[in-house]
Amino acid sequence: MAGYEYVSPEQLAGFDKYKYSAVDTNPLSLYVMHPFWNTIVKVFPTWLAPNLITFSGFLLVVFNFLLMAYFDPDFYASAPGYKHVPDWVWIVVGVLNFIAYTLDGVDGKQARRTNSSTPLGELFDHGLDSWSCVYFVVTVYSIFGRGPSGVSVFVLYLLLWVVLFSFILSHWEKYNTGILFLPWGYDISQVTISFVYIVTAIVGVEAWYEPFLFNFLYRDLFTAMIIGCALCVTLPMSLLNFFSMDPSVAFRYFRVASKSILLYGWNSLCQHHSKAAEQPFSDLSFLIEETKFRLTRNGRKEHWPVIYRKKYCK
Known part of the structure; x- marks a missing residue:
């Protein structure tokens, strides 16, 4: 420590x-x-x-x-x-x-x-x-x-x-x-x-x-x-x-956060079902899209990267 x-x-x-x-x-x-x-x-x-x-x-x-x-x-x-x-x-x-x-x-x-x-x-x-x-x-x-x-x-x-x-x-x-x-x-x-x-x-x-x-x-x-x-x-x-x-910035923040949480939950669900069936991902594709928001907060410009990840499993 x-x-x-x-x-x-x-x-x-x-x-x-x-x-x-x-x-x-x-x-x-x-x-x-x-x-x-x-x-x-x-x-x-x-x-x-x-x-x-x-x-x-x-x-x-x-x-x-x-x-x-x-x-x-x-x-x-x-x-x-x-x-x-x-x-x-x-x-x-x-x-x-x-x-x-x-x-x-x-x-x-x-x-x-x-x-x-x-x-x-x-x-x-x-x-x-x-x-x-x-x-x-x-x-x-x-x-x-x-x-x-x-x-x-x-x-x-x-x-x-x-x-x-x-x-x-x-x-x-x-x-x-x-x-x-x-x-x-x-x-x-x-x-x-x-x-x-x-x-x-x-x-x-x-x-x-x-x-x-x-x-x-x-x-x-x-x-x-x-x-x-x-x-x-x-x-x-x-x-x-x-x-x-700033209402527009706040709503965008929550929209991006909710999408990230839902996608993470979907990915975890796909992995769980695939392991439960003891089947590997036979058709696994990754779609990574990086969306960048330039938000102004009290005069400070900040860079918020958000990565969307989708998995398709059978």
Whole structure:
């Protein structure tokens, strides 16, 4: 891993022309968190590196994960009949989670304040965020845990994929529009998670056993919030921003992508039936057509080659 080349020389050369562009429209972030972060960043000395702030926040997230793993290694600590996590642990995790969230919001402001913003700094920040997606979900999972009143491990696995999907979707959106539209779900989830940790320390995990509404349990609310935020907020907003870029370009992108997927599926189907019948391709012909699109995206001309491949099998 030490000798692995994560960034190619061509990509490093492109960093010189890169310019960070982000849009944040979340009311919680605009009217509450950003004024708070603008006050906090003034406390930091100008010699403090933004990447150090980023890494410190990430270490707090990892520490929360390890602390909860120590007291709840098998996710049964919140189940009835098991030894629960001490109340002070929930308070520590809640406070550190909010501090880590604050540091993640302050690092960029510190970079602009000290005129030290770089593409590598953004890459470092978002690279650590991708790891944090796992630690956040697994740590908060201990609130409900496993057992009759908890969430199954399979559901946890699905929730991890939903969170990673939202993260990747935001960066796919930025790749195609040139602008990072900060997802609403991140700020809401971080404030909510920190609040729930503190509430758990006060009322105990037994409070989450009771139904939230009728027979709708809090564990169901937890699952519905994560999935609903991804499907009803993050996904529609990303598609809206993507299609607002240039409708003709967007529709062409989806048309080319759908054709490629269908042709790949057809080719796989042909291979499967040929192998199942133990017959080689007696009449196999390849038609390779390279179609090149010149698309203009935010003033940047890009070259998108698409290869169509058709196989005919008997």
